Amino acid sequence: MSSGDNQSAAASSGAGPSGPGGRGAGTAHAGQPASRRSPVQLAVGGVILLIFLGFPVVITDPTTNSIAFFALVFMVASAAWNMFSGYTGYLALGHAVFFGSGGYALALLCAHLNVGGGWPSFALLPLCGIVAALIAIPIGLIALRTRRHTFVVVTIAIFFIFQLVAYNVGFTGGTSGLFLPLPPFAGNNNKPFYYVALVILLLTVAVSWLVRRSRFGLQLLSIRDDEDRALGLGVKTRRLKLSAFVLSAFFVGMIGGLYFDFIGQVFPNTAYDPLFDLSIALMAFFGGLGTLAGPLLGALVLESLQQYLTLSFSSNGTYLIAYGVLFLLVILIMPRGVVPAVTDLVKRRRLKAMVAHPEAEQQLAGVAG
Amino acid sequence: MSGTAFLEAVIDGILTGGVYALMAAGLTLIFGVMDIINIAQGIMVILGAYLSLWLSVDLGIGLLPGLLITVPLMFCLGVAIEFCFMRRLRDQDRAQMSILVTYAVAIVIEGILTAIVGDNYQQLSASYVNSSVHMFGFYLPDIYLIGFGLAIALLAGLYYMLYRTKFGRAVRASLQNRTAADLIGIDVNRVRTVSVGIGVAVTAVGGMLFGATNSFNPGTGYDLISRLLAIVILGGIGSIAGAMGAAVFILVINDVVAAWWSPTWAPIVYFAALVAVLSFRPQGLFGRVAVRAQ
Numbered sequence: 001m002s003s004g005d006n007q008s009a010a011a012s013s014g015a016g017p018s019g020p021g022g023r024g025a026g027t028a029h030a031g032q033p034a035s036r037r038s039p040v041q042l043a044v045g046g047v048i049l050l051i052f053l054g055f056p057v058v059i060t061d062p063t064t065n066s067i068a069f070f071a072l073v074f075m076v077a078s079a080a081w082n083m084f085s086g087y088t089g090y091l092a093l094g095h096a097v098f099f100g101s102g103g104y105a106l107a108l109l110c111a112h113l114n115v116g117g118g119w120p121s122f123a124l125l126p127l128c129g130i131v132a133a134l135i136a137i138p139i140g141l142i143a144l145r146t147r148r149h150t151f152v153v154v155t156i157a158i159f160f161i162f163q164l165v166a167y168n169v170g171f172t173g174g175t176s177g178l179f180l181p182l183p184p185f186a187g188n189n190n191k192p193f194y195y196v197a198l199v200i201l202l203l204t205v206a207v208s209w210l211v212r213r214s215r216f217g218l219q220l221l222s223i224r225d226d227e228d229r230a231l232g233l234g235v236k237t238r239r240l241k242l243s244a245f246v247l248s249a250f251f252v253g254m255i256g257g258l259y260f261d262f263i264g265q266v267f268p269n270t271a272y273d274p275l276f277d278l279s280i281a282l283m284a285f286f287g288g289l290g291t292l293a294g295p296l297l298g299a300l301v302l303e304s305l306q307q308y309l310t311l312s313f314s315s316n317g318t319y320l321i322a323y324g325v326l327f328l329l330v331i332l333i334m335p336r337g338v339v340p341a342v343t344d345l346v347k348r349r350r351l352k353a354m355v356a357h358p359e360a361e362q363q364l365a366g367v368a369g
Numbered sequence: 370m371s372g373t374a375f376l377e378a379v380i381d382g383i384l385t386g387g388v389y390a391l392m393a394a395g396l397t398l399i400f401g402v403m404d405i406i407n408i409a410q411g412i413m414v415i416l417g418a419y420l421s422l423w424l425s426v427d428l429g430i431g432l433l434p435g436l437l438i439t440v441p442l443m444f445c446l447g448v449a450i451e452f453c454f455m456r457r458l459r460d461q462d463r464a465q466m467s468i469l470v471t472y473a474v475a476i477v478i479e480g481i482l483t484a485i486v487g488d489n490y491q492q493l494s495a496s497y498v499n500s501s502v503h504m505f506g507f508y509l510p511d512i513y514l515i516g517f518g519l520a521i522a523l524l525a526g527l528y529y530m531l532y533r534t535k536f537g538r539a540v541r542a543s544l545q546n547r548t549a550a551d552l553i554g555i556d557v558n559r560v561r562t563v564s565v566g567i568g569v570a571v572t573a574v575g576g577m578l579f580g581a582t583n584s585f586n587p588g589t590g591y592d593l594i595s596r597l598l599a600i601v602i603l604g605g606i607g608s609i610a611g612a613m614g615a616a617v618f619i620l621v622i623n624d625v626v627a628a629w630w631s632p633t634w635a636p637i638v639y640f641a642a643l644v645a646v647l648s649f650r651p652q653g654l655f656g657r658v659a660v661r662a663q
Contacts, residue, residue, distance in 0.1 A: 091468065145648050149406060152468065153602045154647055157640045160595050164637045274591045278408075278472050285469050317587075320480025327473040331466065332457060 052198055056191045065190040067307040072197035073259045074303040076204050078283040078295035080251035083208050084244045086290040087217060089224030093277045094155035097162045098132035098249040100271025102256025105131040107178035107266050117181035122196050125257045132253020133246045140245040144238065163272035177267035180260060193262045200258065204251045209292055220244055286330055288337030297339060378628040382621030384513040387520035390616035392575035393600040394527055394609050395568035401544045401607020402564040405455055405467035409475035411594030413569055416478055417443055417576020418585055422493055432495045432577050439573040447569025450474055451562045475590065482587040493580040516578040523574060528609055540564055544607055599643045
């Protein structure tokens with residue numbers, strides 16, 4: 001019928017190998033509906049969840065726990081970014097706007113509503129998300145008028161406007177920033193932050209998964225594959241792009257609030273950090289853009305690595321070199337990211353085994369090999 | 370705001386605009402020929418500035434003669450990056466992947482610079498950096514005039530190369546249609562490699578001039594790349610004349626707002642101008658086509 005529906009067939013069967021030179025190379029690898037998930041996959045998911053739940057209980061070292069917390073934060077941010085950029089193909093490099101605004105929103109809300117640190121401030125996190133989503137509406141309306149390179153540049157420009165405004169207006173505290181209320185937890189207890197981040201992560205993954213397998217998600221993918229044709233076929237591209245953008249901003253804003261709650265203060269240069277913009281994109285690419293698990297894996301590996309390297313080598317630039325070199329290597333070896341590359345490998349193995357097993361098909365195997 | 374102050378801001382904007390135009394010309398050349406956004410262009414300018422610094426401080430080679438060494442070095446860096454990374458990107462996802470690859474390159478360069486020199490701010494110095502000349506009733510720093518002259522000369526050279534030589538014709542052909550250029554016997558890969566080399570080589574000159582007029586550290590590259598991208602997009606992708614016009618436009622706005630209102634709000638005004646222009650003219654002020662056929 002339409003290109004979108006063809007994509008849906010490929011995506012929902014979960015078996016369609018990506019065609020040679022297919023733009024939507026990642027399409028076939030994610031969002032397989034539950035019916036196709038084998039018990040093994042469910043068991044693996046359950047084990048991973050248990051590991052995440054048990055991690056701070058087993059390993060009580062506060063430094064390691066804070067690294068785990070940062071990894072969770074970036075997993076949420078990268079997955080949320082992927083919900084817009086990965087699915088629609090529009091590379092947004094200004095998501096720090098939502099991250100930082102979430103932080104400022106929480107700081108201001110806590111100060112004006114006299115809310116204490118810890119659990120009461122966590123209750124305000126959805127509001128931070130809503131603030132970020134409200135900010136995203138006008139930004140999306142402006143930026144989504146443009147495409148490709150121009151879109152990238154417009155999002156960067158809007159990002160810098162926010163950073164400069166945060167430096168220069170009164171209510172953000174300017175260069176000295178804002179402080180968040182201290183959490184009442186005993187010293188170095190990161191566990192509440194960790195578990196709240198985990199809850200937000202589960203929520204984000206669930207929404208990302210629902211989007212991915214819904215009609216909405218398919219329409220987003222059709223925008224990525226060929227926007228003009230999608231438009232011609234009656235996909236309301238503008239409305240959809242904006243919805244995905246706002247949805248993505250909501251989660252980034254929420255986790256931004258939590259992140260700065262943990263850090264304890266918000267400064268313009270930490271709230272609106274160009275490295276954040278690029279890091280979450282890097283993480284999503286590392287794992288596999290447009291896939292469900294890719295950004296999660298990318299963020300988990302890269303953020304833990306970055307935190308570890310920063311701690312080990314302080315700030316003399318070594319961690320930047322290691323980070324950059326690792327990423328370049330991954331791009332050279334697996335240009336589409338880790339998750340699609342591994343899925344392909346597994347699929348090829350399985351196919352080979354399937355073909356090689358029956359003796360009658362030995363010849364076919366010879367041809368394929 | 371008095372008339373003289375306004376005029377002075379405009380002149381300042383035009384003079385610094387020339388230097389930015391040169392740096393942006395390299396970016397727009399790579400952008401046009403390769404369809405690649407070189408995020409590393411900002412940090413490469415800073416690298417160029419550091420190269421000039423080391424040559425002048427450690428080896429006693431002046432800033433201007435030092436360019437004879439730094440320009441070929443940066444050219445080789447550009448060729449190496451194109452050969453190792455950019456060439457390997459597939460056509461379909463080049464636009465997206467290039468941003469990340471060049472960003473990773475930028476991180477590596479930033480990391481190396483930070484490891485060597487730390488975060489301290491530096492500035493290049495030479496006899497002509499601090500002197501100025503009295504002209505039309507204004508005191509104009511010599512380095513601004515030298516920079517503007519050098520930038521204009523190089524831009525003219527670049528323009529001549531692109532529009533009057535056989536190589537330039539090959540570049541423009543590859544820019545318009547890669548397949549067709551391939552078919553009529555142009556070695557597109559070679560054209561691309563050389564173009565990236567030239568695009569990166571201009572950062573050696575840009576870096577020297579930037580370093581002499583601004584203080585810099587390895588982190589300055591981010592601020593710079595945002596300005597350069599703004600210039601390139603505003604000028605229209607692949608257009609050197611457009612980059613020139615946009616650079617002067619943005620820097621005049623910047624300097625006039627800085628003089629008339631406050632330096633802190635100047636960048637906001639030009640970023641806002643950029644967003645406003647692009648909302649109505651996605652192809653930029655001087656560009657002809659909004660996006661290439663998808």
